[in-house]
Amino acid sequence: MKNRIQELRKGRKVTQQELADALNVTRQTIISLENGRYNASLVLAHKAAQFFNMTIEEIFIFENEENL
């Protein structure tokens, strides 16, 4: 699943470590999220949305996936 986390993070001049600390995850998780290698859970997606003050749909791009 694609997302705009890296774009939003850089736009707000936040480092990966700072974002990780804010979301209570490791920096490796943020890296994997930004690379699209890992899909966030609902809880983490919600935390990210609160951090960026946006909706989940504005951050995470839902495409036509078989799993959905």
Place this chain on the structure above:
Amino acid sequence: MEAFRKKLERRVKLYALVGALFSIMIIVSVRVFKNANDYSQGTALGFCCGSCGVYLFMLLKNAAVLRDEEKLRRLYIETTDERNIAIAKETMSTSYAVSMLVLVAVCVISGFFSETVSLTLGAVIIVLAVVRLSAGIYYKRKM
């Protein structure tokens, strides 16, 4: 975070208890079973000493974490990070499957050389399968 701290404190006490138990087993191996054959005594002693060392290391490591707020926070994040939890679950699942395959193969092959070894491995396979089945049933009911 406070719940995690309390959990860690309980874990430190558990490590101390288990380490003490293994220490007692070392003494028992040396004193009580001194007439046992070398292999049996060596295996028991080696296992107990190794386990004692591991639990002592874990005890000291976690006790040091409890004294430092920043280290405690880092450990909390590492432990509760959802990606790390997902990796651990996938690792366990794959490891179990591969281990069972290897055990079955070795069990069959060893049957041509030693019945005792083959039967022992067969028993291990059955125990692992039953434990896995029981855990599956438990978590299906729980979740």
